Structure formats: structure tokens, C-alpha cells
Amino acid sequence: MVRIIDRRFDSKNKSAVNRQRFMRRFKQQIRKAVSGAIEGRSIRDLENGEEVAIPARDLSEPSLHHGRGGTWEQVFSGNDQFSAGDLINRPLGGGAGGSGQGKASNEGEHEDDFVFQLSREEFLDLFFEDLELPRLVRTQLAKVTEYKTQRAGFTADGVPANINIIRSMRSALGRRLALGSPYAGKLRELQQQLDELLAHCNGDQACEDSEEARALREEIERLREKIEQIPFIERFDLRYNNRIRVPCPTTRAVMFCLMDVSGSMSEERKSTAKRFFMLLYLFLTRSYEHIEVVFIRHHTVAKEVDEDEFFHSRESGGTVVSSALLLMRDILRQRYANGQWNIYGAQASDGDNWDNDSPLCSQLLGRDILPSCQYFAYIEITAGEPQNLWREYARIADEQPHFAMQRIESPADIYPVFRELFKKTIL
């Protein structure tokens, strides 16, 4: 006798182990593909899983098989033009009709990349391996979830204060109609009979008071009473507004991107800075449910702008870095001062500042900004000697553990520098 077994609810991820092993084995290649993958994306577009391509050659499994060459004789189907003895030109690239073509797929020679999907978690894990969020301790403490109530339809029970009148009346009306309808039909029928009878009588009193009419009237009366006995509203009809508690994230973070757009910052340097900001943004998405980004760009004056303008519009002029820091401080005080925000800052500059301004910068940073920040990173994008801003900041870096600074010379440095900045530290 046949056995039919429903296995749909059995364990699903039998291949999970194999998948993990695959990932472990090709970690190097996958990691390389992952860091290549972020280059072409906008800052906020990085949260999705990533399709990763690694060269098929790296993961082919070798086997003993025939290669091309020698003689092959093969049968094909669909002859439309050939007779025995015909000579055919060798098709280019082993296309259809070529001998040995069926073999090609066995040879492990295709150059196509092996493409597969990483989940968002896997993608970010690979990306931020060995990195840990700075000052994680405080963040962890802040992760207590708060609840707020919100509406969620209607329920059949609740407290009187929540009764929804329209809904309740509507269902009462429906119930009354449903329960009364058999009587109402009967009532109409009797009423019609009575009307006919009375019309027949032509005003004759004896006829109108006859036995038959009386019986009808009594019956009508009885039915009316029955209909009236149906209660106007019942407990059953009551509907209550439903309110549920939903967790609302308090782990909010704001990230300030500060960038120098003075004449000395070339497009190339800006794009380097952009990648750095992208990394930081990605990194924060790992830990916070809600992130706001504030873009501040400056030359001699600072301005808050949107992302597009931040990266793409051109300005020139001198450099006063403190203007950006001042603006950041003001925005902090206005919008993010209520203690519910984790504040991160990232500043990119070529380090070329107006000389007298640099001490002011370090003062602003050290006194006003750093105390409320979780972390502040400064990168100097320059190939030459450290500039005056660097020297000023270097003093702060010694005193403040959550301030970090690094120099980037070319885009290739970004990732290592990023790792360096956010290296696991025991606090």
C-alpha cells in the first residue's frame, strides 16, 4: 500500500550547513566582491542584500575529462540541408552545429562569474567583520525599547470608554433587521388581508367588526409587539476601538557629514570622501533602527544641504572649517539635544584651513561637540604633508578616546583606514 508523507513541515534548511561552508571557503573572494559592490551606490541604497559575483574559475571543481581537440563525431537532429560528404565551415566559438559543442559545458571552462545572493545580514557581516561600534556600551544601554499605543481596528470587547458608537449602532441595526424580518413579512401579509377585507366591507360597520377582521387585528397587534420586543441594542452589538502597543525604537542616531568643498577639494577627493561617508552610514545601519543624516558642506561659510547637492554641486573659495563645526553645534542644540539621539560625526577635508581658524576648530570640537558625540571621525584626504588642521586635531585625539583621525591618500586606502578608525577597542 502506498504511503503518503507530508514533509512540508520538516526541517527546511538542510543545506544551510553546506551554504555556510561554501561561504567560509570562499570568504576572501566574497569579501572582495562585497567591497567592490558598494562603489556604485548611493549612501542610503546600501541596506539591501547584495548580489555577489565571484569568478567561476576560483570555485570550479576539477575532474578528469576530455578537452577539446582530437576527433569527435556526433549526431545532431533536424537536418535541413546536408547530405553525406558535405563539408561545413567550423562555426566560430563552438556555436550550434559545432562538434564537441555538447562537451563544452562539461569542461568547466566557462568564464562567467558565479553569481549568488547574499542576505542583507551576511552582506553587512562580511563588510563589518572585526569592527565594533564605538562606545557600544552606551548604545547597548540606550537600546531599551519603548512602547506607544496606536489604533488597530475594532474589537468586540473592551472598556466602556472605548465604545465606538457608529460601529455599535450599525451592528445593532443589522441585528434588529435580521431578527425582525420574519415577523415583518408576516405582518405585511396580514395587514394586506385586513385592508382587502375592509375595502370589501365598503364602510359597513358590522362587516368591519366581523370575527375575521378582529382575528386579523389581534394577530397584527401580536406581531407588532414581537417586533418591538427585539432589543434596540445588546451587549452583542457593542464595538470598541482597539488600541495596541507597538514597540518604538529609541535607538535613533544622527550622522553628521561634514565636507570641505573649497577650491582645493577636487572631484576625485570628493568622491573619496563620499565613499567614506557611505561606509559610515552602512555601519550605523547595523546598530540603529532609525538614522538621520545631516549634510553640511562648507568653504568659508557652512550650509546644510541635501545629499545630491552635497556631493555634486561645485563651489570654490577659501576654507574656514570652524564655520561647519559651528553649524553642526547649532543643529545639535536645536534638533538633537533631547538625549534621545546617538550622535556621530564624520568630517572630510583636505586639511587646508585658514591658519587662524584651526585653533578655533579644535576648541569647538573639544568643548562643544565631542562631549555629546558617540564618535567623531576626521579624515584628511591628501597626498602631501599633514596640514595645520591635522596638527590641531592631533592634540584632541590624544585626549578623547572617541575621536579618531586618519589620512587617506587614494580611494584604495578607504577601507583599510575605515577599519583602522573603527577597530575593535575594549572600552
Next chain:
Amino acid sequence: MTTAATRKLDPLPRGSEWSIESIDRYHTEIARVAAHYRLDTYPVQIEIITAEQMMDAYASVGMPVNYHHWSFGKHFLATEKGYRRGQMGLAYEIVINSNPCIAYLMEENTLTMQGLVIAHAAYGHNSFFKGNYLFRTWTNADAIIDYLIFARNYITECEERHGEEEVENLLDACHALMNLGVDRYKRPPKLSLAKEKLRQQERESYLQSQVNELWRTLPAHDIHARPESPGRFPPEPEENLLYFIEKNAPLLESWQREIVRIVRKIAQYFFPQRQTQVMNEGWATFWHYTLLNHLYDEGLLADSFMLEFLQSHTNVVYQPPYNAAWYNGINPYALGFAMWQDIRRICENPDDEDRHWFPEIAGSDWLETFDFAMRNFKDESFIAQYLSPKIMRNFRMFAVLDDDRENKLKVSAIHDDEGFRRVRDVLSDHYNLGAREPNIQVWSVDLRGDRSLTLRHQQHSRRPLGDSTGEVMKHLARLWGFTVRLETVGADGQVELHTEIRRDKRRVGDTG
């Protein structure tokens, strides 16, 4: 079964939604008709699974249990990607050559597809597994699931004891040699879980003592006077490379030998499937077609069922012409189905050509002829025996000769009177595993000298070895532990060194 014709039958459920009860009813009717055609099968076990589980099963070469290895993970990712993007449908069915025969039905299939799969897998493939001589010789349907459980547990244990990486490297090496790790002519012993466990322990101690001769370091005079000439080792060339490694590799630990053995056994289990693709798929396709048509003729199946069924049936047996963009060789389903249909035709309505070509079967009882053909052939011999001129004409087959010394390809034969035999031979040879895979054998071991292992590749039609041969030889060197080399023997008998991997230092357990 004669009552079937007279009994008034209730039509089977229709529509596309299936339920366990409707599957049961379909199965009952299909089983009844299958018995009417005298199909001999293992008991059937139908398992309903989700698409995800189907992908899991896919990834572990279609088996319900298997050991863990990254290559299965790679396979899984590729399948998953194709499926998610909708580029590729999953196969409707996976059927396992076991007793009871396990057929997977996918949850997403419509009722029609479930009926089709039951007929195709649970009766078509199942009867083929039970009857065909290759499966009877090389696989043991009673024990395979048990053996796979044993294999997985054993390998997991090894991973715990010796580290995942060590085991993984060993498996990589074995997989590289897998297609040359099968016996072609010997009957392997039967396996069962309990017996296998017991014997594995015995083997562990026994094997280790047997292979000692290779690395014996005691002075020769301790032993009785040995013959002056050591003779060849191995005395006869050995074609099963994994078998040779398992029994003779000097430096392997006993657990490593056991793993080599597991890979070898599993390769052996799949060996018949590789040789009977056309026959097996054609057989299953023929039977789902015949069984369902029979049920339709009895009035059990709705027209809507038949339309859906015929549509997917036609897709399966479509043979694109050589110049179509999606041409990918001869479709085994199409060829197999056409051949079985044709054999039935020859038996039932032979014409003069058939009487000339197939005097023994023309006009014979088709069920008996079928049974004989199914039991006693593999693709190569099946085509050589039964491919009729009519099929070659219908497929418009032609043979093309590609000689890399010539500038042009040559059409060597087409579907005409002069060409039929040639086309048939060429096609039959295409399915000959001996010609399809390179002929590589263990040639000798330098017992007295550096213990190096020499393989010989006998060239077939001057075909060279593929690009990854060097990689495979590295794996072989890891297993053997000493120098390995591969020689190629050309058509003229000239021996050339193809690859040599030197390994002088003897380091136990060095697999990386």
C-alpha cells in the same frame, strides 16, 4: 484486472488544487493500470515537500540525506538564484532508487502535475530501477538510505575528531577523482547499516596492517627470501582510482580510507544512472503517457486534465533542431520516448522495413519485448540494438565528424539507407561511458624506489585531457603522499609524460 474494463468507475477529482485524498485516489488508479501492464515496482512512498526542500534535495545530489560539503552549498546557491529569479523551474519530481521507492511531489504542483509525477516517477522510474540489470548489479535499493546515514554520521564524527578543514580537503580530493572511482565490471558487496558499522571497525585494523608493505622500513633480511624480481605492482592495471587509493595509499589514516570508500560507494551508486539516461527517462515518459492515456480512455480523467498534461508532456519531449538557439544536444527524454513508442509500434504494427531491421521483435508481444529491453540494456547497447530508421528519419539525424587536423567539418552520414548504420553507431558511441570519459588507469607503483604512482591515459581518437587535469593530479598527490605522474599513450603507442607532481618529503596527514 479484467474487471477494470467492466466496472463502472468514478471519475477522478479535477481542477488544479490537490489534497492528500485526491493524490491517494490518483495513485490508486495509476497503480491499478500499472499492474495491468505488468509493471514490477518497489513499494511506493510519496513525500510532499516544499520548493525550498526541493532545492535542498537538489543540492545534495537528489538524496534525502548526505554528508556536508561546500560544493553542495554552491549547487544550492546556484539553484536558489535561478529559481528565485524565475529563470528556471524546479524539476517537478525527484525519485530515489530505494526500497520503498521515494518520490517527491512538490507542493506548488497542480493536481495534474502530481498525477503526472506519480505515473512518471513512482511507476516509470521505479520499475526501471527494480528491473534494469545495471541497477540490480550496482545498487542496493534496500540499503542506500541507511548507508547515507552511516556516511553522514561517520564524516561528521571525523570532522569533530580531525577538524572540518582536514576532512574537507580530503573530500575535495576524492570528489575530483569521483568519476574514475567506480568499478565497471565487479559486483560490489551489499551494504547495510549494522553490517557496515561492524565491518568498518574490522577494516580499520585490518586495512592498516595490509598496506604496510608499501612503507615497510624493516630490513629485508628479516623476511623469508623474497623473489628477486619484485614484479609489477599492481599486477594488473587498475581502473578504479579511488579503490586503489583506498586499498594502497601508504600514508592515509584509517579514517581517511573510510572516507575515500564512502565517496567511492556513492559514486558507484550513481554509476548506473549516468549510463541509462535515455532509456530510463524515455521509459518513465513512455509510461506516464501510456498510463494516463489509459485512464483517460476509461473515462476517469477530465479533458482539462489531459490538456494540461499533454502540454507539459509535449514540452518535455520536444527536440529542437541543431540550428535552434536553445539546441543542447539530443534530448534524452525525446529520444527515449520516441524509441519506446517505436518499439511498441514495431511489435504491434510492423512494416516491411521493420521486419527487415528487427526480425526478432517485429510482431512479437510488446510487453514481453519491453520487459526484455528494459532489463538487459544500457543507453549505448539500447541504441545500438533498437534505434530504427524511422526514428532517425523523424529526428532527421545526421552525424558530423570534427577532426582538428581538417579545416572543415564533414557530414559523415545522414538519415538515408547508406547512413542509418553509421548514424546509429555514432549515437550509440556517444552514450558509451568508455568513450565519453578518458581512459585512465593505475599503471604502476615504484615499490622499491621512491614509491611514486604512475597513471596511464590511453588516448581515444587523439582527444587530449581537459584543463583541470593538473589540479586533479595535485589532489591525487595529496592522497597518495608521494610523487604521482600521468602518462599519455597516443594512438601510435608513444608514451608521453603529461603531468608530474613531485612530493618527496613524506608528511603524514599533509593534505593542504
